[in-house]
């Protein structure tokens with residue numbers, strides 16, 4: 001039965017029985033539009049603040065709406081972590097309720113396929129909502145930015161491996177120091193290193209991006225990462241001195257795809273982009 005017919009049937013049934021519908025029950029179909037850097041999403045779901053193996057943190061400054069593939073990925077990862085006896089996964093920004101530009105300086109997170117997951121696996125007693133709101137998980141990179149911090153453990157490697165091998169993962173962005181550590185420490189199956197990509201920042205969290213789901217014809221898929229494990233000259237580039245880029249004049253943000261306009265209508269814009 002078509003969803004619309006089903007909902008009409010429910011409304012008629014409730015009306016006939018004398019019940020009053022106090023709130024809309026229509027669930028909007030999921031539609032993912034555009035690329036992660038300039039898109040939107042209709043029918044996004046909100047990840048609950050906590051569940052088996054995960055807790056959302058920094059909730060005053062974050063948004064936890066996403067496509068089902070992303071929500072399911074977080075839940076699967078959390079379940080697998082718990083199965084290994086590891087602590088809860090701390091979940092940061094996902095997307096805004098309709099996608100689009102997200103406060104916090106992100107350049108992506110716009111179409112419900114991105115999630116920031118913290119790398120900290122320090123065992124802690126259950127945190128209160130207030131404690132989770134101000135939690136700042138530690139960096140995995142030393143203060144001078146050249147090596148790992150004491151927060152890095154073998155469990156961090158396990159977490160990154162689990163994330164990169166989730167179904168439908170497109171790539172996982174981490175600091176170059178973290179990528180280099182994996183290149184040095186991972187033996188045996190190294191195929192998953194292909195999806196771990198170095199990027200600016202990302203010292204305390206990894207940015208996991210999922211692929212456009214099948215059937216989402218308006219979702220714009222990024223090109224796949226280059227072949228190989230990435231432990232090569234492309235990684236070495238990050239550790240070479242770079243001249244400061246010339247200051248670019250500020251430019252207005254790119255207009256969202258036309259199909260996003262009705263979805264984003266009424267949403268407020270966010271701060272300028274400074275991170276993925």
Ligand SMILES: [Zn+2]
Nearest residue numbers: 115116207276
């Ligand atoms: Zn991110």
